[in-house]
Amino acid sequence: METQFLKWLLPQLNKDHRLEVLPGDDAAVLRFPGGKRTVVTTDLLTESVDFRFSKSSADNDFPPPASAHQVGRKAVAVSLSDLAAMAATPEAIVVSVALPQNGGRRLAEELFKGIQEEVNTFDITLAGGDTNAWDGPLVISVTAIGSILPRQCWRRDTAQAGDFLIVTGPLGGSLLGRHLNVTPRCREATAIASRYPVHAALDISDGLAIDCGRMLTASHVGGTIELDLVPIHPDAISLSEVPHTNQITPLEHAMQDGEDFELLLAMPAEAAQALVQDDPSSLVAKTTMQPRIIGKVTESLDFCSTTPDGQTKRLEPKGFEHVFQ
Template sequence: MQGENAYIDWLRQRIPSSPRVLIGPGDDTAAVTWGAGPACLITTDMLLEGTCFTLEDSPIQVAGVESASPLRVGHKAMAVNLSDIAAMAGIPVAAVVSVGLPRRGGRHLGEELFWGMKERADEFGVAIVGGDTNSWDGPLVISISLFGEPGPAGIVRRSGAEVGDWLIVTGPLGGSIRGKHLDFIPRVREALALSSLVRLKAMIDISDGLSLDLSRLCKESACGAVLWSDRIPKMPGVTLQQALGDGEDFELLAAVHPTDAKRLLHEQPIEGIQIHAIGEVVSVGLWLDVDNCRKPLDVSGFQHILQ
């Protein structure tokens, strides 16, 4: 069995390039240019009942996972896409929404989902401009594609981290299974604020776990990293291992020059969040520093398994 990363690598080798495609697969969004105007950022996320969420009063339940109302599921469905735009320091603009609704109760479920998606979209000035609906005898399926534009400081990619850069995060990690993954606020405004204050050399949103998403950033930047175990911020009651691998934190992980990182730590200039420095970019390898002793980082996190 293999994870989705191997499948994505296979796809990237076979998708042809185009002069209008500025960024293809492998980043948090793609970027396409239509001509003289700004690039269009494009991202899409699919959520499956029983894998990404469980619904209240549904026979599909996952042990230990909090069930949610359709309104909260709608919030999450829109927010995960907004988080991808945030990871590129972009400005979200419009969304198209497709849903596969169960035949029984699908009308009411679809209406509640819509209000949840619209509430989160309205918070960030995003228009829902269309989509598609279908019905079947299976669980709820939601797919949203979100379109945006680069922020004033330009697109921030996963590539660009350099040896000596510090790694920063925008908030505490771990514990998403207790409900944070349903109610998080994507860091769109925070990403734009950060990009106006310092040069963000590389960035990714932590959707599948700190260690796994760090490995993705390092792969695209052709570098390694060391995490400082005692500086990783954790949600209350969360272990270090959970902070490293739980996933669905949707905080931002960025590489910045040490001088910029120290200034951000001292000034904490962005209202509502506390910035933490959690590691450093090195030439090769993924490491965890525990009591000034480096050991290999166990890369864990959520991946869809394919046979």
Template sequence: MAGEFELIDRLRQQVQSHPNLRLGIGDDAAEVLFGKNKTPVLVTVDMLMDQVHFDLANTDPRLIGRKALAVNLSDIAAMGGEAIAIVVSYALPKGAGDHGTGDQLAEQLHQGIVELAEQHQVAVAGGDTNSWKGPLVISITALGQPVGPKAIERSGARVGDLIFVTGELGGSLAGRHLTFTPRLKEARELVNNYDVHAMIDLSDGISSDLQHILRESEVGAVLHAEQIPIHSDARRSSGDRSPLEHALHDGEDFEVLFTVSPEDAVRLTSHPLLTGTRVTQIGEITAGSEPFLIDQGERRLLTRSGWEHSL
């Protein structure tokens, strides 16, 4: 049975380069070149499903709609971009249960989307609605533009770079996965003030998402356990995982992980220009191809244990 990432790799191999595509499959968003002037436009799409990304029976539909947009805005942020507009598609369950009729459910979902869109000055341009006997599905496509001359890719990390992350990690399923703030403001400030080499949003957990940067950049990494910023939700989480393991593997934090040169790292840590958001240095980029974790003096391979869809 193939995993999500293996399938994406196979699909990627079937797609040829195109003059209107500067950056395609393999990043948080594509960078498409529009018109005679080849204007760069970021395009990303995320599909969320009941019982996979949320639980409709126990969740305010407005929060579900909000999350459906927020994950797309997080992808735009991870590319060092600004969001411009979205289109929304719903597959509504026939008989919406506690949330009323299908159209009443759609109105509640859309309210959550519109409220977040207005906060970030994003246009809701349209979309499509259908109904079926299956669970609720929401798909949003977001359009944006790079803040700088081009998007920040996963493939730009360099040996010697230092690795940073915004916010705190772990335990997001306690509720933060529905209410997180997409790091658009932080991404804009980073791009405007530092030479960001590579960036990704933490949707699947550091142990999975960092490996995307390492693979695309053809480098390795070392993380330091004592420097990982652990959220209080992770410390309260039950189960067999330690707070550190929750921070490394849980996913759905939607913080941004990025790399910069040692010189920019000094500026970032001594005179941070990101207002109101914690930024923590957690490791460094190395030669090789594997990620390692140093925990209490012991160096071990950081194995992938974050979220991945089984197909």
């Protein structure tokens, strides 16, 4: 029952300086210091589309099943990743769930533990939410609220010809399990924003090729990705060897796989070179970030890839898209 669940849940939520009105009222009242702007984003995850709990009938059991704890963490992490893409500091989340009527309570408790883990990791507050039940699978939506000083927000539509393109880590093969253990680049984004000029940014959620295409199109520019510079995650190599999956190369995985949640940045050339030479742990302690230059923004509107032998090809913006009619 919702009332009993809330009776269990609400006392566990910390009092927080950002909450003028505590969770349990009709709405949260948030207060941010110093005239900061509010950044808001939302993301919705659906069982069997974004994750699955049970083992698949396929004999290789791919992609791996998720625990409710992992789903709770991931639901928060993917929304925080969108805040990172704007260089906003995460402050609060509100969480809505549609729980299956059977076993919903136990599921909600496990989800909450995962949510709470991310709340603690990123020092944010769980400001409220909604709990529904139905005869369908689990649906969870996390709205994340961040803060940023005026005019310091990154955006995707302001890349400039001559900018270098940077990714913050190796790509591809996330479906082997990294997609259930997402590390949003929030601290890295705010640290980079405080030290370097960044003209445009987004988080790679649907695949490098499609997301880079989105940035270039939004900015009314083109770009070239040098294929031998794209950092390939070891998982992309492993995944290309898994039977019964799309047999594509590790590079194709790095270019097209979704759910890496690394950042793609367009930066002035000199700043880009300084960033990749900088020690990442001097920016953020214990970060796993490995920034790499992968290409350039061009005035010509074409989106291309080049190979070391000098061949240039038009790049298909392939990646993950939800399909509906």
